[in-house]
Amino acid sequence: MQVNEMEIIPVAHREPPLRNSWGAHSEVAARTIVRLTTADGEVGIGETYGDEQVIAGLESARSHVEGMNPYEYRRLRYNVGDDMVYGAIETALLDLIGRIVGEPVYNLLGGKMRESVDFSAYLFYKYADSDFESAAIAPQEVMSPEAMVEEAREFVDSHGFETLKLKGGVLEPDQEIATLQQLAEEFGRDTPMRIDPNGAWTVGTATRIARELRERDLRIEFLEDPVVSMNAHARLKRNIDYPIATNMYVTEFDHIAPAVTTEAVDIILSDHHYWGGLTGNLRLDHTARTFDLGVGMHSNSHLGVSMAAMAHIGAAMPTVRYACDSHYPWMAEDVIKSPIEFEDGAIAPSDEPGLGVELDEDALQQMHKRYQEEDVLAYSSVDSMAAEYADAMADRTDWLPNKPIW
Ligand SMILES: O=C([O-])C(=O)C[C@H](O)[C@@H](O)C(=O)[O-]
Known part of the structure; x- marks a missing residue:
């Protein structure tokens, strides 16, 4: 059994x-799909x-992947130094092995610790969508x-979420406290909530x-x-x-x-994309337990390919105590x-072999074409942030160049 071909398909x-504390997500962003095919x-x-670095990293891993026995992924881990590059390939290898042996990925990871994985409602302040009609949810401005x-x-x-995660660091901190207060009034004071300003507060403000x-x-x-x-933490x-x-200061x-x-x-x-794949996440889970960390x-x-992988690893990690983000x-x-x-x-991980999801070839090709034709940012732009805070930044020498520190 060997992998014959690795396709790297940016979409x-x-x-x-x-919105987050750096700016706003660009309206077109890139992901990469890795597809492995055996003889x-x-x-x-x-x-x-x-x-681009991830794509370049995947490209330079190609010589280790094409021709490899898919079961020998531990060796690959040492041949491919970069956790993120390895993680993408390992996910594809586990999907491949699962399909070959007829087992869902969670069984290749040692079995499920829970039937389904709880997720939080990941709430963002946001600008109005320009593509209002086809927005999946909340197309209006939320500021x-x-x-x-x-x-x-x-x-x-x-979606039935029971936990609320508020992406903060966008409005003045008192406005964000007011947001949490109003959410508690709407959903009940027992609703578990978190706030994540991505490091935009000083120790004094956070206190x-x-x-x-x-x-x-x-x-x-x-x-x-x-x-x-x-x-500072x-x-x-x-x-x-x-x-x-x-997820910012302990990432490896x-x-x-x-x-x-x-x-x-x-x-x-945790994040299987950058903690060395699904098996890296199991190692993280074990290490965290050793130190009594949650x-x-x-x-x-x-x-959706990542969503499926998150459900498999979320079900297989013993220590996950909190609703996950997505x-x-x-x-x-x-x-x-x-x-x-x-x-x-x-989300319950699929019981089908592998990750349990199939690529929609038409959608894949269309999104790949868009990647080739448009000027796509890997993930988010800081431009709107810099413009929005330009005046305030002139007076606040303690702010980072493109990010507020309240
Ligand atoms: O907690 C998180 O999900 C993050 O810090 C990463 C994300 O990039 C988030 O900040 C976002 O999507 O704006």
């Missing part, structure tokens, strides 16, 4: 202008980021607490916010990346009693030792034949 997908015509697929409550209502009613949230008695599960570095943790989660195994010794974080947000799951804009509800188009549905805010 451009449309997405809404979601017998068996196929395995994976999905990853669409950055106030009231508008956010409407967006959250649409999310919860259409004040944490105290205020406590006084308001909101059910905040954790603060996610509230401040700007590992050390360690300082913040001396002031507050909320757990801190991160080498970061775990400093995170533990400085006591900077409580929860690592595990959740981070997301970035992604399509941008999938925001995506108005996909490369797979039958888009995956959330049921009561959760």
Whole structure:
């Protein structure tokens, strides 16, 4: 058994202008689909980021992949140094092996620890979609607490989410506290919530916010990346009693030792795209348990192949204690034949062999063509941010050049 061909297929997908502390997502963004084919015509697929470096990394891994025995992926891990490149190929290899042996990927990872994986409603402030008609959800502008409550209502009613994640670092911190307050009033004070300003607050601001949230008695599960570095999180943790989660400062195994010794974080947000694939995530889960750290799951804009992989690994990791993140509800188009549905805010991994999803060849080719024809950003643009804050930045010398620090 050997892999004969590795196809690297960059695709451009449309997405809404979601806001974060750097700017707004560009309305066309890139992902990469990896398709492996064996001499017998068996196929395995994976999905990853669409950055040029990832594509170049995949290209340079080609000589290790074409001709390899798909079962020997551990050796590949050492031949391909980059975790993100390896992760995409490993996902495709596990899909391939699953199809060959007739087992779902979760069984190749040691079996399910849970029948389905809970996801949170991933709420973004956003600009109005220019493609209002075909938007998947909430096409209108959402730049106030009231508008956010409407967006959250649409999310919860259409997908059944029970946990709310608010992407913060966009409005003034007091406005974001007001948003959490209004969400709690709308959905009940017991609704688990998190806020993630992607490091846009100072330790002082984050301390004040944490105290205020406590006084308001909101059910905040954790603060996610509230401040700007590992050390800043360690300082913040001396002031507050909320757990801190991160997907920004602990993103590889080498970061775990400093995170533990400085006591900077409580929860690592895993991601099979950059923690060395699905098996890398199992290693992360084990390591986190060793240090009594919690595990959740981070997301970035992604399509259905990644959604399927997230459901398999989310079901197989013993330690996942928190509802996982996914941008999938925001995506108005996909490369797979039958888009995956959330049921009561959760996704059960497919019991079909492999990941259990099939590429829609027409959609794939159309999105690939768009990638070739349009000037596609890998993921998000900071332009709108710089313009929006230009005046304020002139007065605030403590702001980063393209990002506010409140
Ligand atoms: O928590 C997260 O999902 C992230 O920090 C990564 C994403 O890139 C998020 O910031 C986004 O999509 O704007």
